[in-house]
Amino acid sequence: MKLHHIGAIVDSIDDACKSYGLLLNKKFEVNKINIASQQVNVCFISIANDTLLELIEKAGENSAISRMQSKGFTFYHLGYKVVDFEKAIAELEEKNFKQLNTFYSEAFQNKKCAFLYSPEMHLIEIIEE
Numbered sequence: 782m783k784l785h786h787i788g789a790i791v792d793s794i795d796d797a798c799k800s801y802g803l804l805l806n807k808k809f810e811v812n813k814i815n816i817a818s819q820q821v822n823v824c825f826i827s828i829a830n831d832t833l834l835e836l837i838e839k840a841g842e843n844s845a846i847s848r849m850q851s852k853g854f855t856f857y858h859l860g861y862k863v864v865d866f867e868k869a870i871a872e873l874e875e876k877n878f879k880q881l882n883t884f885y886s887e888a889f890q891n892k893k894c895a896f897l898y899s900p901e902m903h904l905i906e907i908i909e910e
Contacts, residue, residue, distance in 0.1 A: 782869060785908060786825060786833040788857035790846050794824045794836045801826055801834065814888045820844035823888050835860065835888075858896065858904040866893050866909040873897055873907070 791797040798809040805828065813822045820841030825833040837857060839847045846857065863869040870880060874897075881896040886908070893909040 782861040782863050782907075784832060784859065785862045786835045786860040787828075788835040788837055788860060788906070790850050790855050790857050791836050791838055792850075794822060794838045797836045798824065798826060801828070815840060816887055818884060819846075821846055825888075858906050860906040860908055862908045862910045864910050866895075866907065869907050870895060870897070876900075878905075 789797075794813055795811055798811050801807075802809050809826045811824055813824050815822050817840075820839065821844050822838050822840045824836045826836065828834045835857075837846055839850065841847075849857070861869075874880060877900045878897040881898065883893060883895045885891045886894045889908050895907045897905055897907065899905060
């Protein structure tokens with residue numbers, strides 16, 4: 782598995798891109814992607830060599846992140862790209878990771894993705910390469 786991104790919930794992708802631009806001395810182009818099934822907008826910005834920060838803002842009041850955000854959560858998940866999606870899921874489940882769902886994401890050209898909880902209840906996303 783290769784770390785692809787860190788997901789963070791934000792009030793505004795536009796504002797967050799400005800803040801990270803000041804921090805990293807870069808100007809980020811805001812390319813929002815709407816994930817209709819999750820009622821969120823996302824935007825990926827490069828924060829290190831091959832690591833992206835996924836900024837996630839709600840695009841509907843019934844989105845899962847709305848509930849998380851109302852409880853003060855801003856860290857959302859770690860995203861990993863994998864070559865063999867089914868094998869990666871099986872290996873993680875053998876290590877007591879619990880799969881929540883599988884879906885096809887617009888953010889990754891409709892490739893297969895899955896969210897799992899680690900034994901410590903940290904959310905990770907597996908992305909088909």
